[in-house]
Amino acid sequence: MIRVILPTHLWRLAGTQREVQVDVEDPATLEAVLDELEARYPMLRGTIRDHTTKKRRDFVRFFLCGEDWSLEPADTPLPEAITTGAEPLRIIGALAGG
Amino acid sequence: MSGVRVLVGTRKGAFILSSDVRRKKWDVSSPHFPGWEIYHLKGSPADPDRLYASQSTGWFGQQIQRSNDGGQNWEPVGNEFTYDGVPGTHQWYDGTQHPWEFKRVWYLEPALDDPDTVYAGVEDAALFRSQDGGQTWQELPGLRSAKGHLWSPGAGGMCLHTILLDPTDSRRIFTAISAAGAFRSDDGGETWKPINKGLKSDWELPDPEADVGHCVHNIAMHPTRPGVLFMQKHWDVMRSDDAGDHWVEVSGNLPSDFGFPIAVHAHEPETIYVVPIKSDSEHYPPEGKLRVYRSRTGGNEWEALTNGLPQENCFVNIYRSAMAVDQHDPCGIYFGTTGGQVYASPDAGDHWTAIVHDLPAVLSVEVQTLP
Numbered sequence: 001m002i003r004v005i006l007p008t009h010l011w012r013l014a015g016t017q018r019e020v021q022v023d024v025e026d027p028a029t030l031e032a033v034l035d036e037l038e039a040r041y042p043m044l045r046g047t048i049r050d051h052t053t054k055k056r057r058d059f060v061r062f063f064l065c066g067e068d069w070s071l072e073p074a075d076t077p078l079p080e081a082i083t084t085g086a087e088p089l090r091i092i093g094a095l096a097g098g
Numbered sequence: 099m100s101g102v103r104v105l106v107g108t109r110k111g112a113f114i115l116s117s118d119v120r121r122k123k124w125d126v127s128s129p130h131f132p133g134w135e136i137y138h139l140k141g142s143p144a145d146p147d148r149l150y151a152s153q154s155t156g157w158f159g160q161q162i163q164r165s166n167d168g169g170q171n172w173e174p175v176g177n178e179f180t181y182d183g184v185p186g187t188h189q190w191y192d193g194t195q196h197p198w199e200f201k202r203v204w205y206l207e208p209a210l211d212d213p214d215t216v217y218a219g220v221e222d223a224a225l226f227r228s229q230d231g232g233q234t235w236q237e238l239p240g241l242r243s244a245k246g247h248l249w250s251p252g253a254g255g256m257c258l259h260t261i262l263l264d265p266t267d268s269r270r271i272f273t274a275i276s277a278a279g280a281f282r283s284d285d286g287g288e289t290w291k292p293i294n295k296g297l298k299s300d301w302e303l304p305d306p307e308a309d310v311g312h313c314v315h316n317i318a319m320h321p322t323r324p325g326v327l328f329m330q331k332h333w334d335v336m337r338s339d340d341a342g343d344h345w346v347e348v349s350g351n352l353p354s355d356f357g358f359p360i361a362v363h364a365h366e367p368e369t370i371y372v373v374p375i376k377s378d379s380e381h382y383p384p385e386g387k388l389r390v391y392r393s394r395t396g397g398n399e400w401e402a403l404t405n406g407l408p409q410e411n412c413f414v415n416i417y418r419s420a421m422a423v424d425q426h427d428p429c430g431i432y433f434g435t436t437g438g439q440v441y442a443s444p445d446a447g448d449h450w451t452a453i454v455h456d457l458p459a460v461l462s463v464e465v466q467t468l469p
Contacts, residue, residue, distance in 0.1 A: 052180065
């Protein structure tokens, strides 16, 4: 079980709480988590990454265990602390705009 | 309930303002989609409880929301807008070619006879259609074949901001794009042609009378005379009596012929409204006086409507989709400002009241006349 913390606009859009939990098969990767997230909450498609290219949107970043994973390849296996649910995977909207 | 529902899109959410037919007392909803930009929301003529809204942010992209109960409850539907085939390129600000990239939906136009069919005008400019209530969207690519490689963005982006459906001919559709011009399809959106003859863009184009490239801001028609079109161009107010084949200027005695929205009275096809703005570099009313101008002669002869509108120190703008009329008698007219006011006149413009004062900047105003 992987815990995912969504930015405010996205958990309100999806009608969830701030934290959602998803299950993915081993080896768990960021790509697999996002695939599962979008399968369960179709309204999130296109909000975190591009529909077609799967490229992360410019103002969205991923933080795991206090580290910025935004530029990590999406198929990198996730740390154990994430895959066990000890730590959440944080999806962050940039502090920008007015 | 017989009355009026005013649908207001703002920089930070949507608001629904409701009144009975007297249009004196208004209920203002809590914000829908708080914090998101709502470029446009509009109801279906075939089912007034079916609404569509365009919701977006620079962070998380585009959503389309749908309501089946007049805006009390909403559900996100399809948000994938993929250009047909290889998108190609269009002209960039510096004259080079630039790839077509989807940014947002500016305008939603539900079909006249089917609540599940809705058109979407997007940036970068293209026309999409959904026939399943917004779940899936398909581009009508013939529009971009009308010299799309020569279209270029205006300051607000290369947006398709106006869609007009001819109530007497289901195959005829009009669109307008900044800064490309006006276009017409006579075959249900399959093929298109520019309809810009008579437009003159002396300050904006190397060839002031080019086929495409004109910065059309808004077009309006009266449903009983769909061949007569009224246009607010970047500069100039124009009219066409042949469905856009030819245009003539009708700016007449306006204090400035720059502006964004244009609207037609619900029961008088020759009565039209504009809101003059000082210039393209100073987007506020001339002399700090907020004045709607009305022509009862289809243009050229204009009168200022000021009763109830601020006549000093007013420096707001009124965006292109932020003026609309209701169908009651007398006709009501409404517009929203970048200062967050929505003004309404229940008597065709003679008297105005701010029915709400302090919303976020208003991007769009639509009106539903409820039976």
